Amino acid sequence: MPQPVLLLGAGPAAYGFPLERIAELRPVILVDTAVPDWARPFLSGHLAADPAREAETAEAIARYTDRHPVAGVLTWTREHLRTAARITGYLRLPGLPYETAAACAHPAALRDRLARHRVVPEGPEDTAGPLVSAETVVLDDEVRIVALTRTTPGSHGRSPLRHSVHAHDGLLHNRFLRQTVERAVRALGLTHTIAHVRLRLTGRGPRVTGVLPYLPGDLIPLLVERATGVDLAGVALALACGTVVDAVPWRERAAAVRFADSADGRLYRVVEGEDAAECDRVLGAA
Secondary structure, eight states: OOOOEEEEOOOOGGGHHHHHHHHHHSOEEEEESSOOGGGGGGOSEEEEOOTTSHHHHHHHHHHHHHHSOOSEEEEOOGGGHHHHHHHHHHHTOSOOOHHHHHHHTSHHHHHHHHHHTTOOBOOTTOOOSOEEEEEEEEETTEEEEEEEEEEEOOGGGOSOSEEEEETTOGGGGOHHHHHHHHHHHHHHTOOSEEEEEEEEEETTEEEEEEEESSOOOTTHHHHHHHHHOOOHHHHHHHHHHTOOOOOOOOOOOEEEEEEEEETTEEEEEEEEESOHHHHHHHHHTO
């Protein structure tokens, strides 16, 4: 049996898709205060610790790994980035440098770091323009955008209403967008990681609204796989374990998801097809 990976924090239930994919490849040990019901089928173990308590959790994991070697460490929670970096540094596993994790964990620090490297973040005047995110794989010096996610925001800027991914999105060939993504990645010192780079497209060029150095939520990994064939969950696992990464698109389709709020949580509908406009039409009629 392959060595397990540690997952710091289960996150919301929308992460069930990548967690299931990761669990198919390696045992997953959840490090969290409790195990949510949706995650139980995909876990091989549980280490009771609060990842938000950096020092305490690092000590608990150090004791655990003295007896149980692990292949890598994953998180998809911003607040746990520093803890993950501290652990990977101690265990000498692939992961973010601590300074980088600390900057990415705090939006204000991230903006300051981008600005210091002349990467233009979104400003108060940049309130209009399409929202996109570049699903990016960073392999040492190579910054590879494997897909673009277009986002329709919900009312009053709340949770997204819709995401769509098209393998033939024309923006994939936009040099200004690619340069902005590459400069943001290098400004933050990201290496050997997945990055979800959020952008707003303005008349003055792309503006960075955020950078998440981990798997995105909202079923975006599912859309990317349905549209391009790239398994972002598998890529994240390979990067965390230092194994061979396969991030070459091989499928040419479109996929989209539409969310609706309900009293019991968020409902969603996923569609896929050859054409992005058709996906949008179907979801728009939902």
